[in-house]
Amino acid sequence: MTAFLGELGKKLAERSVTLLVLPGLLWVATVAIAARLGHRHALDPYRLSTWVDEFVKSTGSQTTRIVAVTAGILGFAAATGLAASWIGRLVERLWIIPGQRLPARWLTNARRKRWNTAHEKVAAAARAALSDGAVSAHAPDLAAATNACRKISPVPADRPTWIGDRLRGLDIRVSARYRIDLSAVWARLWFTLPDDARTELSAAHDSYTGAARLFGWATLYLVVGVWWWPAVVIATAAATAAWLQARSATATLADLAEAAVDLYGAELARKLGLNCPDRLTPALGEEMTKLLRKDETLNPPA
Template sequence: MTTFLDALGGKLAERWLTLLLGPSVLLMSVTVAGVTLGHQHWHDTGLLLTRLDLLSAQPALRSTGTLVLVLAGLLAASAGLGLAVTALGAAVERLWLATRPRRLTARRRRRWDAAQERFDHALVEAARAERTPEAEAAAARARELNARRNRISLVQPTHPFWLGDRIDAVDTRVWEAYRLDLTSAWPRLWLTLPEDVRAEIGTARSRLAAATRLVAWALGYLAVGAVWWPSVVVGVVTAATAWWRARAAAVAFAELAESAVDLHGRGLAESLGISCAGRLTEDVGAEITTLLRKRT
């Protein structure tokens, strides 16, 4: 037990240093440099070194007790900043997954409806061109328009942001394919999944959370840009990286969740005592939904 607790404490300390302390110290260092240099002397490293030399020459900093207090204060500030960034990252995630503002949702829906209409027209044209010299070009055009529509959303948008629709599309696609209410079924399905599958899904979910935290760090660098403009560049690059990572993580998480239903939905049915001889069907999915909703 002692060995286990030591190992656990080491892992927690390592995780804390990686997720909170390191980025916090970096942001605080940039803040100190920005406040010291300002816009006018943004590249004057000599001025920064001079200020550091003057600070290190202070008699109070030669005391061991003072140094310990300063170090403790820095650690506390780093931890506090890290926790604040974690909370802000969770708020960013809720914003991306929210269903408001509805004006943005309506705008995305109009774009999607127009793309769907063009795709439907292309399908008609492809059907008319079947067994003609224009058949291949018409089919390629339909595939291109289908891809354009899917870049907006896989299903009709119900969220103002792409990421929210990509996650929500799993519920819609599972319902349309199996008549299975994934909101009700997911906790039960999760308990039936193999450990390696749950680990893969959990990793994808953790990457999405990490991307939202990165957005929060980007906001910190943008705030420092008010006194030192190079920090704005760092903030913009960090925000762009976070958005790209969030999209990749959302796709991975959504694909894995949908795949879990496709591959292990039958096991869920059997665990609930519902007969499912072959693949998961709409009838079986509807029976699972009725059972799990418990008349609600």
């Protein structure tokens, strides 16, 4: 039995198992508590401890039963972890979907109205600063209005969520500055980046996917809340933490991706055989985009 538990501990130390099984074990334990306590005795520690004692006595020292129960619990926990990961991948898609269809269109229209109102305040503050020539006197008001507008969206709002607009803003900024289609250039740029830059980008992306996975766990805990109301509190806390982590990770990921273009875009151009002596220019970015898009496959020459 000691050898079995020791080997089990080694397996739980693996990263993939840690991400799936350990959170799954917590969820399985929550389900068991919910089934035992319910809403009426949700916070009754005596009832819970009595049930645990009965469970331990029922297993006794029968090694086979302990191994079977442990294996069943771990299997259920792993399956639950996979379900949370699947929900997380779905959440990632929902965060960045376009805002043309309902109900996403309702959210997009609401965010667009908020952004337009905030942008009007920015324009009003800028006009006030220019009208009397005292730009420095109006600088605090202009900065506050600009920050309020950026909190809604860094670009004109066109997605149901801030995350979608932040990632869309990355494409817009890179295209406006360098005339680069980031979707066509990114894979080649990735091979140009040094290891430390790729490590930072990977860490930011892992944080983003981890936030989506945490949102998946929040969904599963919300389901348990049907039988045990404290699970709703857990789900709310997890969902809030997931959203805050996702926003932070998205901002970091977008900033790092834009920095990668700024710092290594010229090097990519040189590796592609283009004439880029010092820095990336819009003309060179447009040429690089045309080269990597391979547009001739869609519009072959006559």
